[in-house]
Amino acid sequence: MKFIDIVKTAIANSFRSKVRTGLTVIAIFIGAFTLTITSGIGTGVTSYIDTQVTAIGAADVLTISKAADSTSSATEGPAAYDPSKATTVSLGNGSRPGTTIQALTAKDITAIGKTTGILRVDPSVRVTPDYIEYDGNGKFELIVNAAATLTTADLAAGAQLDNSSTTDEVLLPTTYLKNLGFADAKAAIGKTVSIGITDYTGVQQEAKATVIGVQNETILGVGAGLNQHLTDGLQAIQVTGAPAGASDSYATATALFDASSTAAEITAIKDDLATQGYASQTVADTIGSFQTVINVIIGVLNAFAVIALIAAGFGIINTLLMSVQERTREIGLMKAMGMNGGRVYTLFSTEAVFIGFLGSALGALAAVGVGSVVSNILADGVFSALPGLQVVQFAPSSIAIIIGVVMLIAFLAGTLPARSAARQNPIDALRYE
Amino acid sequence: MSVPVLSAQNIGKSYGSGANRFDALKGVSLDIAAGESIAIVGKSGSGKSTLMHLLALLDDPDSGTLLVEGTDAKKLKGKEVNRLRNQDFGFVFQQFFLTANASVLDNVVLPLKIAGVPPRERKARGMAALEQLELADKAKNKAINLSGGQKQRAVIARALVNNPKVIFADEPTGNLDTATGAVVEDILFALNKNNGITLIIVTHDIELAARCDRQIFIRDGLEDTTESGIPRKRHAGAHAGAHA
Ligand SMILES: Nc1ncnc2c1ncn2[C@@H]1O[C@H](COP(=O)(O)OP(=O)(O)OP(=O)(O)O)[C@@H](O)[C@H]1O
Ligand SMILES: [Mg+2]
Numbered sequence: 148m149k150f151i152d153i154v155k156t157a158i159a160n161s162f163r164s165k166v167r168t169g170l171t172v173i174a175i176f177i178g179a180f181t182l183t184i185t186s187g188i189g190t191g192v193t194s195y196i197d198t199q200v201t202a203i204g205a206a207d208v209l210t211i212s213k214a215a216d217s218t219s220s221a222t223e224g225p226a227a228y229d230p231s232k233a234t235t236v237s238l239g240n241g242s243r244p245g246t247t248i249q250a251l252t253a254k255d256i257t258a259i260g261k262t263t264g265i266l267r268v269d270p271s272v273r274v275t276p277d278y279i280e281y282d283g284n285g286k287f288e289l290i291v292n293a294a295a296t297l298t299t300a301d302l303a304a305g306a307q308l309d310n311s312s313t314t315d316e317v318l319l320p321t322t323y324l325k326n327l328g329f330a331d332a333k334a335a336i337g338k339t340v341s342i343g344i345t346d347y348t349g350v351q352q353e354a355k356a357t358v359i360g361v362q363n364e365t366i367l368g369v370g371a372g373l374n375q376h377l378t379d380g381l382q383a384i385q386v387t388g389a390p391a392g393a394s395d396s397y398a399t400a401t402a403l404f405d406a407s408s409t410a411a412e413i414t415a416i417k418d419d420l421a422t423q424g425y426a427s428q429t430v431a432d433t434i435g436s437f438q439t440v441i442n443v444i445i446g447v448l449n450a451f452a453v454i455a456l457i458a459a460g461f462g463i464i465n466t467l468l469m470s471v472q473e474r475t476r477e478i479g480l481m482k483a484m485g486m487n488g489g490r491v492y493t494l495f496s497t498e499a500v501f502i503g504f505l506g507s508a509l510g511a512l513a514a515v516g517v518g519s520v521v522s523n524i525l526a527d528g529v530f531s532a533l534p535g536l537q538v539v540q541f542a543p544s545s546i547a548i549i550i551g552v553v554m555l556i557a558f559l560a561g562t563l564p565a566r567s568a569a570r571q572n573p574i575d576a577l578r579y580e
Numbered sequence: 581m582s583v584p585v586l587s588a589q590n591i592g593k594s595y596g597s598g599a600n601r602f603d604a605l606k607g608v609s610l611d612i613a614a615g616e617s618i619a620i621v622g623k624s625g626s627g628k629s630t631l632m633h634l635l636a637l638l639d640d641p642d643s644g645t646l647l648v649e650g651t652d653a654k655k656l657k658g659k660e661v662n663r664l665r666n667q668d669f670g671f672v673f674q675q676f677f678l679t680a681n682a683s684v685l686d687n688v689v690l691p692l693k694i695a696g697v698p699p700r701e702r703k704a705r706g707m708a709a710l711e712q713l714e715l716a717d718k719a720k721n722k723a724i725n726l727s728g729g730q731k732q733r734a735v736i737a738r739a740l741v742n743n744p745k746v747i748f749a750d751e752p753t754g755n756l757d758t759a760t761g762a763v764v765e766d767i768l769f770a771l772n773k774n775n776g777i778t779l780i781i782v783t784h785d786i787e788l789a790a791r792c793d794r795q796i797f798i799r800d801g802l803e804d805t806t807e808s809g810i811p812r813k814r815h816a817g818a819h820a821g822a823h824a
Contacts, residue, residue, distance in 0.1 A: 149696045156693075163681070480677045483638050485666025486694045489660060574639045577677065 148490050159496035161505075164470065170461070171466040175390040175506025175553060176513070181516035182549050184539065185448035191522065191540035192441055194359060196434065207406035209416070210433070211259055211268070212388065212399045213249035215557035233538060248397035251425075264404050264416040270397035273383040274373070277351060278343040279317075284328035289342060290370035304332035305360030310375040311365060313451060316359040317342070318372035324361065332361035344381050348388035354380055401426070459506070460560040463499055468565035478568050479576025488569040495565035496558055503557025507550045515541050583650040584611040585746060585778055586635050591644035592801075593630050606801040607644060614745070617779035617802045619789035622798035628782045629750055631798065635780065636669050636748045637661055666695050670739030672749040674782075676731045684734050685710065685719040691742045709737040713767060720735040725736060729760035734762065742773060747771065747780040753785055765791065775805045 148156075161168050251259075251270065259544055260268045273293055278286035297350050300307060300318060319327075319335060329335040335358045342354050356377050373381070413429060420427045471478070478491055518539035530536045593605040605627045612618055613636075620628045622789050633639045633647060637653060646653040646665065656664070665671075670691075678687050689697075689706035697705070710716045713733040718726060726734060732755060739747050749768060753761035765788055772779045781792060797804040 148694050149698075152693050152696075203648070299643060429646075477679060481690070481694060483636075483665060484691045484694050485662040485664070485670060487662050490694075574633050579798065 148374070148486060148494075150493075152503075153490065153494050154497055158501055160470070160494075161498045161501050164473070165404055167469065168505075171462045171502055172506040172509065174459035174462040175456070175503060175557070176510040178452055178459050179507035179510025179553050180514045180517075180551075181452035181455055183366050183511045183541070184518055185445055185452055186450070186538040186549065187514065187518045187541045189441075189445040190545065191536075192445075193438065194540055195536045196438060196441075203399055207404055207408070207561060208269075208425045209402045209404060209420075211251070211402055211420060211425050211427045212398055213255070214421065214424050221449070224457065249347075249397060251400050252271065252396050256397075256400055257427070258424060259402055259420065261402060262402075262416065262419050264408065264419070264422070266401050266403045267308050268402040269375075271399045271401055272373040272378060272382045272397065274344065274378055274385055276342045276344045276381060279323070279327065279371070280341045280343070281338060282325040282327070285326075285559050286343065287326050292370035292372050300362040300466045303361045303363050305336040305358070308359060308372050308374040309394060312374060313376055315327055315354065315356040315377035315380060317356040317377060318360045318362050319373075320362055320364050320371060323371065325521055329468045335361055338477060342377075344384050346387040351387075352384050352387075354384065412538065456556055460556050463502060463557050463560035464563055466502065467495060467499055467561050468567070470498070471564045472567045474568075475571065475576045478571050479573045479578075482571065482573040483577065491571075492565045492569035495568045496561045497560025498567070499557045500554050501552040503560075504550065505530060506557075507514055507553035510553075511546050511550055515546070582613065584647070585614050586612040586650060587647040587650075588631075588641075589647070591631075591634055591641040591646055593627075593642050595640070604608040604801055605634070605641075607645075608731070608798070608801075608803050609798055610803070612746075612780065614726045614778055615772070615776045616794065617769070617792040618781070619784075619795045620780065620782045620798060621784070621789050621795055622804075624784075626798045628798050629802045630659055630781065630801075632748055632750055632782050636671055636746075638671070651783060664688075666691055667742055668745045670742065670747040670748065672732075672735050672739045672752050673748060673756065674750040675737050678726075678731060678734060680724040681722055683720050684715065684723055684726065687723050688738045688741055688815035690738065695742060698772065703749060705741055706737075708806075709741040712740070713737045726757050729757075729764070732756055732760070732764055733767070736767060740777070743775075744777065746780065750782045752781060753783065753788060761785070761788075772801075784805045 256268055256270055259265060263438065271293065274291060276289045276291065279289040280286045303321050305318075308316055317340060321332060324332060327335075327340070331339070333544055338358050339355050340358060342356055343351055344354065345351050356373070356378070360375070362372070404413065408416070415426050482488075520540065522537050522539040525538055526536060530538065588608060588610050590607045590609050591605065592603065594603040596602055608627075608631055614756050620631060622628050630639075632639050637646075637656075639650070640654075648656065651663075652820070676753060676761060679690075685706050686705070688709055689702045692702045692705060707716060710719055713736060714735060715730060715733050718730060718734075723734065723792055732752065736747075736749070736752065739749070745769070751766055752768065767790060768781070770781060771777045779792070783787065783789055
């Protein structure tokens with residue numbers, strides 16, 4: 148029997164018992180649908196993160212903080228006070244309100260700077276401006292995204308922040324435009340905005356900054372980005388009138404290393420810092436841990452889909468066993484006419500694979516349809532604050548892989564019935580009532 | 581003397597095991613020459629179909645040897661057995677074994693499909709076989725909608741579609757009325773005479789048996805040689821009497 152005839156016969160056979168085939172196809176459909184949706188969410192979220200945080204310019208940056216004090220663990224209670232070491236960071240230097248963390252002092256900054264492989268280290272200053280205003284259109288709260296200079300923004304218009312520039316630059320999120328009185332993203336570029344900030348003595352001062360770019364809202368921290376020059380300027384206002392040394396502690400510092408460093412060299416720098424008591428993270432580490440969480444969630448969803456598919460596999464075994472039994476005579480007849488066992492086996496496994504293909508192709512197709520619709524609805528609704536986020540995205544390759552895997556599962560499920568069909572003795576099979 | 585197409589030497593077959601063991605065939609020997617027509621006659625349950633299945637290589641004998649054109653069937657490879665079943669033998673089963681919902685043509689060309697003949701040629705040869713049996717007009721009908729006689733002719737068409745050397749027919753007229761039975765008989769003997777196809781027919785019908793060159797009588801799994809010498813007419817009567 149030619150292969151093409153086997154395939155045709157197998158397809159015709161699977162349609163002979165429509166209800167039975169239909170039910171099995173539904174079981175596979177559910178599994179393939181779920182798997183396609185979860186993989187679509189994986190693709191969508193990952194590609195969103197990628198566009199959001201392509202950390203191109205920041206691959207050579209380490210964020211450094213004091214490593215958590217090992218003596219102050221939950222079981223042993225707080226460590227003894229050591230005046231030479233501990234300075235808790237005051238508000239305004241990067242700590243979360245209500246928390247105390249070990250701060251980096253000027254001494255630490257020097258020590259970090261001396262570490263081999265570190266080219267430069269800057270304490271991260273956190274400025275807390277009061278408001279932002281454009282052209283007398285009213286004052287609005289300004290939230291600063293401290294990570295803005297570390298990442299490459301997903302721009303709606305304009306340019307990225309330039310930390311080596313000597314002008315004061317601000318990168319606004321799209322959500323600020325309307326309130327400030329800009330018609331659209333393009334209209335804001337190059338305009339001068341006023342930023343109000345209170346100094347140490349409680350007097351409010353104002354600084355000017357140029358809008359360098361407008362950024363689509365990101366999931367990695369909301370708020371406006373400020374370049375180094377502007378940050379320094381605002382920090383200078385912020386500490387005006389402060390007693391010497393009051394602002395000399397920082398939650399984190401950013402250190403620059405050679406951009407051409409290998410992964411091993413970066414690890415060496417991090418290990419070196421760790422032995423000195425500093426915790427350090429590259430941008431990749433930060434994003435990596437974020438992606439790990441997402442991957443775990445998607446992995447769990449996928450596991451459910453695979454369980455559904457395994458259940459569907461038993462459906463295939465059952466369907467085919469019944470089909471073999473129903474067609475025992477036919478198998479006997481074909482063998483009596485010289486069909487060899489291998490071909491009979493192929494015939495029944497092809498039927499299994501076809502049922503698998505039918506279920507998975509329909510499931511994937513439905514998933515793409517439903518996923519695209521839901522994704523569009525969500526993009527306009529719940530996720531409208533995150534422009535560019537398509538929660539469900541489909542990669543043709545992953546859909547092909549899903550269909551392929553389901554067909555493989557179907558083939559494996561068909562092995563048992565197909566073997567029992569192939570082993571029939573023609574006369575016994577023909578005598579079967 | 582030429583080598584017989586089929587030669588059975590003391591072949592036996594038993595079914596079941598232990599207390600349920602039943603010796604359906606207890607040692608039958610026979611030679612079948614090419615172009616011969618042979619009738620296997622005997623009471624119901626005497627082992628005729630069993631013998632026929634063994635001769636057609638559809639089942640393996642438990643004892644004795646079967647030679648196919650001089651070669652021991654046991655020594656034939658699976659592939660060779662399949663080739664014989666597909667190309668050299670045509671089988672008309674006691675039941676029809678037609679696929680009910682497939683068309684008559686599809687049923688008839690099944691051996692060609694198995695042989696890997698391309699669709700166009702398959703159709704041409706299938707139609708030729710159906711024409712030979714005056715069934716061409718029913719080619720597209722579902723097999724289930726044929727009358728008994730038409731079904732019988734369809735399975736004969738299926739048996740001869742691949743131009744076999746031997747046709748095995750198990751009770752080819754058993755399900756038919758006398759008139760239709762006679763038509764089917766004529767077709768089979770025409771094939772034997774005109775195409776030189778060896779004919780092996782299992783039958784209850786004395787008239788049909790009498791038309792064959794030779795008769796083999798089976799009783800309780802053994803050849804009954806006491807009957808075979810009897811002149812055709814008389815034997816036929818005796819056999820009918822035994823049945824009554
Ligand atoms: N698979 C089997 N298992 C057990 N017994 C069997 C089997 N096949 C046949 N038999 C027995 O073997 C004997 C011979 O059967 P067979 O079919 O050869 O008879 P037959 O001569 O063709 O009869 P009929 O004229 O009724 O077709 C019968 O008694 C039957 O019951
Ligand atoms: Mg019989």
